[in-house]
Amino acid sequence: MNLSDLDKNKYNEIMSMFKEIDKEFEKEIEKPVSSDTPQNYHAIFRLHHQRNRFVFDMLDEISPALYKILKENDVIDYDLISFWKKNGYENLCCLRCIQPKDSKYGNVCYCRVPQRSLEVKNNIECDNCGCSGCSGY
Structure with a gap:
């Protein structure tokens, strides 16, 4: 599937943001695990939300082809973004x-x-x- 230059720029912007968030993921993974198990994952859930919200907020700016590529390559949480579209x-x-x-x-x-x-x-x-x-x- 060929992407336009605009889509390539948006793809690079998305992947750049994801690299920053991935660095934060790594920091969270490196932290010692506390005995209070649920709280160990709160930051990871927050980062997952942030990552997908970034793409959701750009939906008007990206093409359906780029969105499909992100979905098919499991770059985004398609189910979460689908729920955000619902009332x-x-x-x-x-x-x-x-x-x-x-x-x-x-x-x-x-x-x-x-x-x-x-x-x-x-x-x-x-x-x-x-x-x-x-x-x-």
Whole structure:
């Protein structure tokens, strides 16, 4: 598949950003593991989100051909980006938070409950990714 010069520039921009994020991934992987297991992965989930959000924010600027290449080569998390396109999921933190099997109670994660519906007003982090509320107010 041939990419236009504009797509090649966008591809290089995306890959440059990914290299920066990959350096941060490496730093997180090198950190010692604490006994509090879920918190070990919060930074990795945050970086994964940042990486895919960068591409999502560029969707209007890149061609369908470039998007297809990124998808087919597993450069992006296609499923997460697909959810961001749906109403109510625009700020979804990670896919684990909408999978009932990954929840303590067999439902969606705490962070998916609108903040106005929560009785507890203090800042509680999600066990999966550390999100404190991605469903909005």
